[in-house]
Amino acid sequence: MHLSWLESDASTPSAAPITTADLTAAGVLYERLALEDYQGSLERLKAERGYVTQDIVELHPEMPNLQVVCDKFKDEHLHRDDEVRLVLAGEGIFDIRATDGRWMRVQVEAGDLIVVPADLYHRFFLTERQQIRCVRLFKDAAGWVPEYRVA
Numbered sequence: 001m002h003l004s005w006l007e008s009d010a011s012t013p014s015a016a017p018i019t020t021a022d023l024t025a026a027g028v029l030y031e032r033l034a035l036e037d038y039q040g041s042l043e044r045l046k047a048e049r050g051y052v053t054q055d056i057v058e059l060h061p062e063m064p065n066l067q068v069v070c071d072k073f074k075d076e077h078l079h080r081d082d083e084v085r086l087v088l089a090g091e092g093i094f095d096i097r098a099t100d101g102r103w104m105r106v107q108v109e110a111g112d113l114i115v116v117p118a119d120l121y122h123r124f125f126l127t128e129r130q131q132i133r134c135v136r137l138f139k140d141a142a143g144w145v146p147e148y149r150v151a
């Protein structure tokens with residue numbers, strides 16, 4: 001995982017230090033999991049936090065609708081369910097609103113587990129590799145619908 005604040009232009013990484021404590025303050029859970037044996041950790045998370053559904057999502061450059069899918073998540077939005085992702089391969093970038101309104105940029109890679117809590121504004125991008133494969137967990141699959149922020 002790589003962490004950085006974004007400058008007020010919302011795109012330039014800042015040199016200011018950011019830590020997992022900043023993520024915790026915003027309610028974001030972050031852990032490293034061993035990918036050889038992650039299911040036990042996911043079962044613990046399900047029991048602790050009430051997730052009931054598990055699936056795998058993959059985005060890659062050969063997908064004809066890749067841009068359409070990515071466009072759904074590049075603008076600031078929230079969900080009424082937690083956004084739980086364990087990265088199995090590839091990379092992605094979550095920008096997440098800190099409690100003071102600044103953007104925290106979290107670049108995730110294989111072995112990173114991140115939980116963006118319900119009702120917290122964020123956005124998501126692929127890196128230049130344009131590939132990511134993740135396990136997702138849901139409390140209710142129907143609840144995972146983006147609600148966009150009105151500027």
Ligand SMILES: [Fe+2]
Pocket residue numbers: 073077078079083122124146
């Ligand atoms: Fe999202």
